[in-house]
Amino acid sequence: MHEVIQKLKAAGLKITPQRLAVLEAVKSFHGYHPTAEDVYKKVKEKYPAISLSTVYRVLDKLVEIGEIKEIVVSSSERRYDARKDAHYHFVCKNCKKIYDIPKEMVEIVWKKPLEGKKILNQNFVVVGLCENCYTGNEE
Amino acid sequence: MHEVIQKLKAAGLKITPQRLAVLEAVKSFHGYHPTAEDVYKKVKEKYPAISLSTVYRVLDKLVEIGEIKEIVVSSSERRYDARKDAHYHFVCKNCKKIYDIPKEMVEIVWKKPLEGKKILNQNFVVVGLCENCYTGNEE
DNA sequence: AAAGATATGCAACAAGGTTTCATGATAAAT
DNA sequence: ATTTATCATGAAACCTTGTTGCATATCTTT
Known part of the structure; x- marks a missing residue:
């Protein structure tokens, strides 16, 4: 929690209860990857006055300063991840459920370098059927 | 073009000029990965009466029968790809431009199998800065 | 050619996210 | 501690992307 305050200050951003509450909320979803709406509902429990637009704005800022990540797994909604270490999904x-795949499970090897381009992030997203849906018991 | 007709028939779907026109349009964007809107504009050139909702519906069907693919590279809009062979992005x-990465450039090795789950697709999306944006000449 | 089934166009709608603007809170400088 | 300049917030309106309901039109099969 101390760390964020440093990062916010370093970025010239103010420390507000909303910002701290939103970050807390995102972190509270261990293993789950919440949408903005999920975060909004969670924050409201302890901070009923917060607005949805503030949640959107704070999420953007937290992504900007690298305190959380946006994971792109759907073309229709954004999902966030408080885990900062590299891993896949x-x-x-x-059932649309998202599972973490530990980095150690997969090795991504470049056979030839990507000429000219600068790589910032490697997102590996596996689409398939999970335990529950594979065996036929829909969830 | 013959192939699609077979696939549509096999799926119990009718052969309509709209469906053929939308597929043609998606195919015409070599190397580019159009949004539904892009496809709509392209189709309109030769088929001015088509409606946007039809384009959305046809794109869905074409994805369903595997004639085109939806690529997930953004959380806010869908993009389509007529290329059916495996490759990455x-x-x-x-600048948000999307480039194809040939399959041969990257090798994805599973160190441990994904227990219980069935893999249908492996999407590898690299985020970074392209030639133009890396060197400073914004586009 | 007719019948049945499916697709289309239009317009209304919905979900997710953004923006504007007046007000309120923060941080730096007295 | 107070003031002040700046930034953040809440509320409501708005925008973008995609979906749905329904009447009409088009396919396909007989």
Whole structure:
């Protein structure tokens, strides 16, 4: 929590209760990857006055300063991840649940370098059917 | 073009000029990965009466029968790809341009199998800065 | 050629996210 | 501690992307 305050200050941003509450909320979803709406509902529990637009704005800022990540697993909604270490994701085509894939499970090897371009992030997203949906018991 | 007709028939779908025109349009964007809107504009050139909702519906069907693919590279809009062979994508964080990465350039090795889950697709999306944006000449 | 089934166009709608603007809170400088 | 300049917030309006309901039109099969 101290760390964020440093980062916010370093970026010339103010320390507001909303910002701290939103970050807390995102962090509270261990293993789950919340949408902005999910975060909004969670924050409201302890901070009923917060507005949805503030949540959107704070999420953007937290991504900007690298305190959380946006994961791109759907073309229709944004999802956030408080985990900052590298890892990958599995998305169930049926129930849409998102699972973490530990970095150690997969090795990504470049056979030839990507000439001219600068790589900032490597997103590996596996789409398939999870345990529940694969065996037929829809969720 | 013959192939699609077979696929549509096999899926119990009718052969309509709109469906053929939308597929043609998607195919015409070599190397570019159009949004539904892009496809709509392109189709309109030769088929001015088509409606946007039809384009959305046809794109869905074409994805369903595997004639085109939806690529997930943004959380806010869908993009389509007529290329059916496996390959990956690079997205420029600055100009948002999408580049194809040939399959041969990257090798994805599973160190441990994904227990219980069935893999349908492996999407590898690299985010970074492209030639133009990296060197400072914004686009 | 007719019948049945499916697709289309239009317009209304919905979800997710953004923007504007007046007000309120923060941080730096007295 | 107070003031002041700046930045952030809440509320509501708005925008973009995609979806749906329904009447009409078009396919396909007989």
